[in-house]
Amino acid sequence: MNTLPVNWLTEGLIDFEYKKYLLLAYLKAVKAEFGEQRLYPVFSDLIMHYRNLQQVKEHKQLVYEQFPERISRSDFEKLELVYEKIVEDDETMQQIEEIIQFASPLFNHALKEGKELYDFVERHLEINPVGITPIYHNEGYIFLEAYPGKETQVYLYHITVFENTYEKYKGINTRHLQTIRRGLAQTHESLKVRLLRERQELPNPATFAVVSRVPVPLEHALLPIAKRSLVKYVTRLAS
Known part of the structure; x- marks a missing residue:
């Protein structure tokens, strides 16, 4: 461009x-x-x-x-x-x-x-916790699905707090872990259980499913907006 x-x-x-x-x-x-x-x-x-x-x-x-x-x-x-x-x-x-x-x-x-x-x-994003949500929400997994939802992008996320002279604000870092091809029997809950078996570094992670109801590009719209929306969602959970 x-x-x-x-x-x-x-x-x-x-x-x-x-x-x-x-x-x-x-x-x-x-x-x-x-x-x-x-x-x-x-x-x-x-x-x-x-x-x-x-x-x-x-x-x-x-x-x-x-x-x-x-x-x-x-x-x-x-x-x-x-x-x-x-x-x-x-x-x-x-x-x-x-x-x-x-x-x-x-x-x-x-x-x-x-x-x-x-x-x-x-407005067309749905954010829902997957399984039991722990008290600590600043680190865990995101299950991100673009419309029409045939694949689930799995990310590890970490929310950090920054301060400057004027304000305190939150940022979020993500790392893509894998892409899962969704089947009828593959629920978010079963995906979380499988992820916990495969990865031991987070024994009780917060996990959120973020699903788009409209078709938008993953990298250039959905992912950055999902990250910001999740920060707001987690902030409300903690308040």
Whole structure:
């Protein structure tokens, strides 16, 4: 897909028509991805670019924690240095602000489309515990099924808590273990029993079945949304 550099707004030629061309080409590619129901990684990129845009617009310091995990600390520091030079140059800043005025509503529209697609997929997810659920929910197994549910993707998951100066938030890591071809006699409960026999590292794991009721791409929509939805589900269980 046609990507947009992290510091597209401030690097290279600071010219309205040139930046407009870059942006429109990128947003056209974004729309094509959404049309295929491929939310990730494009949705995360959109959020990053929008936040960067808002930070420059409001002349505020960039905050590393607000950017997706895929941007490295070194890339961020380079972006921050460029930003500091830009805001000290009134003429260049005027050009930047003109680009921002054009770009902001376009990003807003694209983000709205992405959020609608995200919400649609999330509404059609069913999350249910498999077997007896232990008190500790932050580690265990996910049984993920895409529509029409002929296969079950088995993942090991681990939820971690991160803190920064402003907030505490949760993240989730997953590792794909195996793909199971489902039969009529293969229930989630029997799959869990089989998994416990084969793997001894988690004697009493929390296990959740996450089933999609609409057809969406596994890697680019279902899995990332299922992970975020499971974090919310587990958080409610613990409250």
